[in-house]
Amino acid sequence: MDDEANRTEPTAEELPDSSPEPVELSEPPAASSGVAGRSRMALTAALVVLVVAAALGTWFAVGRDDDEVSTDAGGGGSTEPVPSFWGHRWQVDAIQEGNAARKLVPVGGEPVVLDATTEGELSYTGCNGGFGEGRLDRDRLVVSQVGSTEMACIDAEGEALMAQDTWLAEFLMAGPTVAIDGEKLTLSTDEATVELTDLGPGEPKEPVDPGSADDPVSNDPLGGGTGGSPGAESLWGYRWTITRIDPGTGSGDPGSKEGVAALADGSAPVLDTTTEGQVGFTGCNGGRGAATLYGDRLSVDGIVATKMACSGPDGEALMAQDATLSTIFEAGPTVSIDGDTLTLVADTGTVVATRT
Secondary structure (H helix, E strand, O other): OHHHHHOOOOOOOOOOOOOOOOOOOOOOOOOOOHHHHHHHHHHHHHHHHHHHHHHHHHHHHHHHHHOOOOOOOOOOOOOOOOOOOOOEEEEEEEEEEOOEEEOOOOEOOEOOEEEEOOOOEEEEOOOOOEEEEEEEEOOEEEEOOOEOOOOOOOOOOHHHHHHHHHHHHHHHHOOOEEEEEOOEEEEEOOOEEEEEEEEEEOOOOOOOOOOOOOOOOOOOOOOOOOOOOOOHHHHOOEEEEEEEEEEOOOOOOOOOEOOEOOOOOOOOOEEEEOOOOEEEEOOOOOEEEEEEEEOOEEEEOOOEOOOOOOOOOOHHHHHHHHHHHHHHHHOOOEEEEEOOEEEEEEOOEEEEEEEO
C-alpha cells in the first residue's frame, strides 16, 4: 500500500516515444524488361491502332453514304447532263443502221436539220418534218412523242422522205444517248447511230414589256395600237382551229369554202401555240417558227416549211393557203383574244381561229 501511495505518474518527457518510426521508401521500380514487358507494350500499341482504325472506319463509312451513285446499269454512263445540246441547230451528216449506212434524203436539196434551239423543244426538217418536246436525262435524250402533218410528198424522193421522217421520229423516241465532241454530235441507240454537225447557236429574242417605249408600232389597220387588243398574253398554251383566212384584200381564198381550205383528211387547219415562243400551223406542208409577243404584236422570225407539192383536188388551194398564213405571220400581226376567239391582223391578211 505504501508503495502505491508513494507512486507518482510519469511526466510527458519520461513517457516513451510512441510515434511510428519513419519508413524509408524504395526507388520506383524500373521498367519491366524481357518478354512480359514487350507483351504489355505490344498490347498497348494494338489498342491504339484499334481506336484509330475504328475512327477512320466511321469517317469512310460516312463518305460512302454521301457518294453519288450512277443510274447507269452498266456502270459506264455519265452522271452529268450534256451541257451544250440545247441552243443549237444540228445538220444530219450520216446515219448508221446496224452495220450499214442508211441513205440520207435531202429536203428540197438541203440537208436534214435537227433544231434544238429552244430547250425542251425539238424539230427536224423532212417531207412533213417532225416536232415534239424533249429533255435530257443525264446523257440520254428523252422524247415522248413526235408530231407532224400528214401530207403526201409526190416528187421523185417523196416516198423516201416520208419514210425518213418516220424513221427519225422512231429513232428520237427510242431514247438515244447524246455525246458531243467539239462541233460534232452523236446520237446512239442499240440499233443505230446518227452523226450531226453544229450549225451554230440560236439567238432567241428578249420579250419587251407591254407599254414600254421600245414596243414596236402596231400595224393594225384599225388603229388599235399596242395595248389595244385584250388578252394577247393568253395566246400561249393552246391549239386553235382556224375558221377564217382573209388575204390583205379582205376576200376569201379563191376556190376555198368560207376562206379556209380543208386538209386532206377533211379537217380544218390548226394553229398551234401550245409552247410559248413557238407557232405552227397545219396545211399542205404546214409551217413552224419561233415567235415573241411584243405587247399585242406577234413577231415571228420566219416560218420554216418544206415545199412539196400536194396532190388531190384541194392541193393547189392548200399550198396557196400555206403561203398566205406564212405571209401573215411573218408580217407581225397584232393579237386579239375575245373569249375563245383569236384574231390575228396584219397588212397581209387576217386569221380568225377558235380555241380547241
